[in-house]
Amino acid sequence: MLCTVPAMEETSAPRAQWLRGVLDMCLLSLMAEGPVYGYEMTVRLAKAGLDVADGSIYPALARLRKRELVEIERRSGGGGPARTYYRPSEAGLRLLRSWSRDWGEFAMSIDTIVGPPGREKS
Template structure:
């Protein structure tokens, strides 16, 4: 049995960069969340660890582009938090991505030996 190989962090970072926005939209599709909650939820998924320094600018850009809306809510343990939720535009973007992602994933799986299971 072969020992596990170390992760190619540069490859993982490149893959994450192209999909992170849509992963955030998917998390917000379930319920409104504040930025640190998004970071924590992503960190629970192998290969998706990211930082607040990445998520805050991403959420701000998505808010400017109309994909998410935000509201301030009181926090039981500190200052108020900005909660983000999907707009109709964000929901439509996520739906388009999900459709294209499945097609793209299936195409890659066909090309990589042993990719399609």
């Protein structure tokens, strides 16, 4: 009996999985630039080409908060509801520095195997 493995769809599924793996690092990095609220993070990620639903951002922010990696500040919304602004705690900044180093090393390792798009392998 021959066993076949279905071909993987050629979609953005791998990209979504990669993003799930680095979302916390991306969020901390956005916060390190200055206090930012949840929806603004979604917009900034989208501008960078990373489409993340609000439904992914807020659980990630709650997870970071529970781990005491972020601090929050409530600010009035200028006529609308108050917004919660996030910034990394000292522990969050330390972890971000560590993750950034690790990411750089990891990305270089992957690049040595896969290479940038369009580069011919020798």
